[in-house]
Amino acid sequence: MIDLLIEKLRSVLPDDRSFLALHEPNFQGNEWQYVKECLDTGWVSSVGKYVDLFEQKLVEYTGVSHAVAVVNGTAALHISLLLSGVEAGDEVLMPTLTFIATANAVSYCGAIPHFVDCEFRTLGLDPRKLATYLAEIAEVRQDECYNRQTGRRIKAIVPMHTFGHPVDLDPLLDLCARYQIELVEDAAESLGSFYKGQHTGGFGHIAALSFNGNKVITTGGGGAILTNDAELAKRAKHLTTTAKVPHKWEYNHDAIGYNYRLPNLNAALGCAQLEQLPGFLAQKRTLAKRYQEALQDVPGLTFVTEPDFAKSNYWLNAILLDETEAHRRDELLRATNEQGIMTRPFWTGMHKLPMFADCPRMDLTVAESLEWRTINIPSSPFLGGRHDEA
Amino acid sequence: MIDLLIEKLRSVLPDDRSFLALHEPNFQGNEWQYVKECLDTGWVSSVGKYVDLFEQKLVEYTGVSHAVAVVNGTAALHISLLLSGVEAGDEVLMPTLTFIATANAVSYCGAIPHFVDCEFRTLGLDPRKLATYLAEIAEVRQDECYNRQTGRRIKAIVPMHTFGHPVDLDPLLDLCARYQIELVEDAAESLGSFYKGQHTGGFGHIAALSFNGNKVITTGGGGAILTNDAELAKRAKHLTTTAKVPHKWEYNHDAIGYNYRLPNLNAALGCAQLEQLPGFLAQKRTLAKRYQEALQDVPGLTFVTEPDFAKSNYWLNAILLDETEAHRRDELLRATNEQGIMTRPFWTGMHKLPMFADCPRMDLTVAESLEWRTINIPSSPFLGGRHDEA
Ligand SMILES: Cc1ncc(COP(=O)(O)O)c(C=O)c1O
Numbered sequence: 001m002i003d004l005l006i007e008k009l010r011s012v013l014p015d016d017r018s019f020l021a022l023h024e025p026n027f028q029g030n031e032w033q034y035v036k037e038c039l040d041t042g043w044v045s046s047v048g049k050y051v052d053l054f055e056q057k058l059v060e061y062t063g064v065s066h067a068v069a070v071v072n073g074t075a076a077l078h079i080s081l082l083l084s085g086v087e088a089g090d091e092v093l094m095p096t097l098t099f100i101a102t103a104n105a106v107s108y109c110g111a112i113p114h115f116v117d118c119e120f121r122t123l124g125l126d127p128r129k130l131a132t133y134l135a136e137i138a139e140v141r142q143d144e145c146y147n148r149q150t151g152r153r154i155k156a157i158v159p160m161h162t163f164g165h166p167v168d169l170d171p172l173l174d175l176c177a178r179y180q181i182e183l184v185e186d187a188a189e190s191l192g193s194f195y196k197g198q199h200t201g202g203f204g205h206i207a208a209l210s211f212n213g214n215k216v217i218t219t220g221g222g223g224a225i226l227t228n229d230a231e232l233a234k235r236a237k238h239l240t241t242t243a244k245v246p247h248k249w250e251y252n253h254d255a256i257g258y259n260y261r262l263p264n265l266n267a268a269l270g271c272a273q274l275e276q277l278p279g280f281l282a283q284k285r286t287l288a289k290r291y292q293e294a295l296q297d298v299p300g301l302t303f304v305t306e307p308d309f310a311k312s313n314y315w316l317n318a319i320l321l322d323e324t325e326a327h328r329r330d331e332l333l334r335a336t337n338e339q340g341i342m343t344r345p346f347w348t349g350m351h352k353l354p355m356f357a358d359c360p361r362m363d364l365t366v367a368e369s370l371e372w373r374t375i376n377i378p379s380s381p382f383l384g385g386r387h388d389e390a
Numbered sequence: 391m392i393d394l395l396i397e398k399l400r401s402v403l404p405d406d407r408s409f410l411a412l413h414e415p416n417f418q419g420n421e422w423q424y425v426k427e428c429l430d431t432g433w434v435s436s437v438g439k440y441v442d443l444f445e446q447k448l449v450e451y452t453g454v455s456h457a458v459a460v461v462n463g464t465a466a467l468h469i470s471l472l473l474s475g476v477e478a479g480d481e482v483l484m485p486t487l488t489f490i491a492t493a494n495a496v497s498y499c500g501a502i503p504h505f506v507d508c509e510f511r512t513l514g515l516d517p518r519k520l521a522t523y524l525a526e527i528a529e530v531r532q533d534e535c536y537n538r539q540t541g542r543r544i545k546a547i548v549p550m551h552t553f554g555h556p557v558d559l560d561p562l563l564d565l566c567a568r569y570q571i572e573l574v575e576d577a578a579e580s581l582g583s584f585y586k587g588q589h590t591g592g593f594g595h596i597a598a599l600s601f602n603g604n605k606v607i608t609t610g611g612g613g614a615i616l617t618n619d620a621e622l623a624k625r626a627k628h629l630t631t632t633a634k635v636p637h638k639w640e641y642n643h644d645a646i647g648y649n650y651r652l653p654n655l656n657a658a659l660g661c662a663q664l665e666q667l668p669g670f671l672a673q674k675r676t677l678a679k680r681y682q683e684a685l686q687d688v689p690g691l692t693f694v695t696e697p698d699f700a701k702s703n704y705w706l707n708a709i710l711l712d713e714t715e716a717h718r719r720d721e722l723l724r725a726t727n728e729q730g731i732m733t734r735p736f737w738t739g740m741h742k743l744p745m746f747a748d749c750p751r752m753d754l755t756v757a758e759s760l761e762w763r764t765i766n767i768p769s770s771p772f773l774g775g776r777h778d779e780a
């Protein structure tokens with residue numbers, strides 16, 4: 001099976017490269033022009049026209065009303081949680097299968113991650129299983145949700161759109177309304193992904209994007225906060241720019257703030273990248289389609305496709321090993337990586353990491369199974385061919 | 391006096407500019423080349439040769455054994471405090487006259503700033519006055535220092551080298567040894583400043599640099615942690631890179647970590663800027679000398695010069711109004727800014743800001759006086775003339 005898989009992967013991938021990364025950035029648009037302009041004018045730092053332009057373009061592209069550019073996705077999550085009223089001692093629901101940043105951001109608020117199981121269809125949080133669980137453990141008192149078992153407030157939930165595949169948001173929104181829990185979307189991986197026709201990141205209270213080097217578009221390091229609430233956007237800008245009160249020369253600050261600004265230099269890169277996003281997405285869909293076709297006859301695995309309610313950006317392509325093949329995961333990882341085809345397993349479930357081992361959790365059977373069966377394969381846009389060919 | 395001051399400032403400053411900022415960056419070295427290389431090779435993000443090179447060059451320049459590049463000076467301070475063992479509920483001593491980041495970073499640790507008075511000579515923390523104060527309020531029990539008045543542990547002290555002028559470190563080091571307090575240098579403003587021949591940032595446990603757009607050199611946004619302790623440097627790198635445990639493909643993390651990496655793109659800028667640092671410093675010394683000469687006959691003020699134990703980078707030039715002229719501060723700020731000569735007062739004392747108003751403090755008479763009497767004037771390197779002329 002492993003040999004056949006490698007053969008099929010090779011049939012999709014170009015043969016002129018000795019190493020294929022999971023996701024490489026591509027800078028063939030206006031990157032150099034915009035970046036050079038920053039250097040030539042001296043506007044490289046925390047103020048500059050590219051920061052404003054990047055925010056404006058994110059708004060146009062996603063259809064979410066406000067975007068605040070920040071230094072990375074982790075910072076975006078941190079501020080999103082603070083602005084959702086998450087306080088020390090609260091619990092925040094999140095899938096156990098996510099990148100560490102989701103859980104870390106909760107910790108920065110002094111709050112406690114509470115781990116939720118995932119579903120096979122989306123690889124993300126399972127809203128139906130969560131409904132059953134909340135019916136058991138949660139109660140609403142005076143418009144706030146409490147965990148009956150720990151006595152702590154459950155303030156927010158952070159669904160994460162894994163590898164770009166949107167979670168099923170409608171039932172989740174129902175749950176949030178019923179239990180008075182704030183929805184904070186971790187959309188770090190889902191720029192270019194739509195749920196029922198609407199871009200991810202606009203469904204909840206507030207959301208976080210990431211433009212890390214391995215994402216669909218990159219600013220070197222970067223992120224953004226998205227929200228449809230003008231007041232929240234204003235507070236996000238304020239908190240991420242040291243909470244300085246505007247004044248011609250005086251330095252007054254009215255809250256504990258952060259230096260989470262995205263430098264203009266990085267925003268310039270982002271503007272050029274956003275222009276190319278539709279092209280990247282088309283290439284990525286082509287690549288996913290080719291993988292799907294090539295892998296359909298490989299026994300023992302399934303290529304992960306977008307759920308039927310969503311259009312995914314296919315950020316990272318993934319294969320799901322059958323239960324019976326799960327024990328061969330590491331063998332498969334070794335063989336592919338040795339041959340220069342980069343592959344990677346799912347993240348380790350957050351509940352297994354030492355600093356989160358004591359956090360509350362529901363039954364995590366599906367996540368535990370997914371963790372051993374999911375493998376990412378090379379997903380750079382260029383692997384889908386030139387856009388005009390695609 | 392204000393008219394004469396403006397006339398004298400004009401005699402030093404070029405007359406072909408309608409607006410002179412406080413500190414402008416200058417990109418006339420290899421910035422283009424290095425940044426373009428990042429774009430051409432695709433290495434813009436969290437790994438890349440410029441990050442390593444930048445760290446190595448910082449070590450060479452400062453003579454401090456280890457440097458860890460991070461996303462900004464605030465992040466550098468945050469991690470420096472964590473690595474000095476600052477925990478929730480501890481107190482951290484710092485001058486009340488500092489940029490907000492110093493106090494914010496303490497808050498991120500859940501600790502409490504404890505404000506110390508400044509001295510005229512350095513504009514920074516006054517070690518002699520602090521000695522008298524600690525004799526009154528502090529006691530050492532089992533190798534740890536406690537504030538007798540609040541019962542809290544005093545874990546660290548953060549001297550800040552204001553505008554690049556080093557504080558008097560020797561008596562401070564004595565105090566730290568006597569009271570078992572960790573010394574964390576906020577060297578955000580003092581790259582290129584030396585105390586008794588040795589670069590700032592190497593005297594205490596650990597130190598923070600900033601490469602914000604207004605600093606002596608800039609990376610757009612950026613900072614670094616400096617330390618002479620190899621083990622600390624390793625932990626700083628680990629904590630600032632999400633505390634990931636190295637593995638070929640597995641995602642394990644062994645602590646609550648941060649995404650505080652400096653992107654390679656920004657590090658590339660830093661490498662080019664560091665090459666020009668000696669030139670910038672020469673220009674800045676020339677400018678300071680010209681200011682000093684031009685302003686010596688203006689009654690009612692003194693130009694701030696480096697303390698005799700130090701060589702300052704003269705990051706921001708400053709004038710100190712006489713007591714009798716302090717009431718004219720805002721008038722002076724208005725007149726100069728209206729004429730396109732940017733000036734700025736000292737920061738508002740941290741103890742006056744709402745979120746720090748309840749923090750412990752000593753008598754702050756000198757700081758309160760300095761706050762009303764200190765004004766920064768344009769300090770960009772190019773104002774000192776071309777380097778080869780300088
Ligand atoms: C799910 C998820 N959340 C958060 C982040 C954090 O983003 P960043 O790396 O930009 O801090 C990432 C990406 O790294 C991510 O994949």
Ligand SMILES: Cc1ncc(COP(=O)(O)O)c(C=O)c1O
Nearest residue numbers: 259462463464489491578600602
């Ligand atoms: C004294 C001081 N500390 C800390 C910082 C924070 O650095 P940064 O702006 O890079 O976060 C600065 C500069 O802005 C500063 O002047």
